Amino acid sequence: MSKFDEVRAVASDILGVSAVSLNVTSSPETIENWDSVQHLNLVLALEEKFNLQLSPEEIEQMKTLGDTAKLIESKLHTSSR
């Protein structure tokens, strides 16, 4: 399973939408349920799943699901070095 697929599975669960309806360009502007509360829930769920902490700057970078997956991958890569 790719990192995007893992992030998509978490987002699907948090946002209450099917995983197939989410793609790399999905964002708060394209997914109705994705409001500020769900954005925070997504941040917290990703932190728990991947056992990492997201800084304010990183949270702000999570513009789309694709951005989010790249961010998570990069953080995991950095921490595994």
Next chain:
Amino acid sequence: MAIVIQPYRQQHESAVQDFNRRLQGSSGDPNFVFSQSAVPRWLPPSADKPVWNEFYVAIDGSSNTGPTVRGVYALKQEVMFVRGKGLHRIGCYHHPLSEGIVDRSFASVGALLARDALAQQPLLYALGMGGMERSIAKMLKALGFSLTPIPFYFRVVHPAKFLREMRALRTEPWRASLMNIAAATGAGWLAIKSAQAAASLRSRSASPRVDFTDEEGVEFSDWADELWAQAKETVSFATVRDANTLRLLYPPNFSSDIASTRGLRVSRNGSAIGWAIIGLRRKDPKFGEMRVGSIVDCWALPENAATVIQAATQALEKDGVDLIVSNQSHHAWCGALEKAGFLKGPSTFIFAASKKLTELLQPQQENPASFHITRADGDGLPVNF
């Protein structure tokens, strides 16, 4: 460039005005407004004071039009008393506003604001919020805050006007018609007065003497320090209410263009036994044309709570209010309100305590009825009481 949260300074004032305009313009809600001044009008920061407000802004440096404010919040720094654990500095997170309210592309800002406040002050609480279903309450719950509604009480002074004007109850046409009939025939008057009398009778078993005097424009001094010292051990948690703090919280005859409050010193045989802060609430569409009084804050030994509530109620009735409201957490003050004929209503006034604060409040957190939380806590004055 990422969004950066920093203290609100004078150079940000015009950007905050633009932010207010965008929020109000897109939402149509006049309540979406933050202070246009970087210096808080109520409780400005000061190194030598026990309580003050700090303002923060979330600045977006990537905007084509220069630094743009995408979010704001206020942090009220104060001192709290926890029985058995002494005094601690805590923060109240209030007035958070995010551009995410009107533009989903800024959905992350709400989380940034709340997390920044927690980083500034892990012993953090929020109060009010308009109910458990509001975004701010849900967000704090997600961050591990424990949420508790603070009981709401009301006393109808003029039932006919209450029945005509109480728009929150008149949402259905049939209910509005019934209320019009009840108001016109006096049936509503009878029902409300009966319910209030019953509430008063139910809790009248240990009625204290009610000879009191009240002095308006009261100044808090040594007598208030004595009352704070006498009664603080009767609550498990309260923000400090000594004379020095009270003078800052309630400057004599504090008033703004939309609301005003005043203090009452309640005495028996010449000695102060308690105090109350009362006020006339700002106009609110849900109350129609009613004049709504509020028992904003109060303090006394539990056995004197009923006398203080009675004094506050009489003072507000003398002011000609149609309805009196109050939020109180402590069982002695809830009992005092019931004794004075107040009815309990559904509460949307929520106390949210961060994980660290919840830990500090253990084991009392299990019994919020021993906390002393009133409408004056949280953002309190100058408008939201």
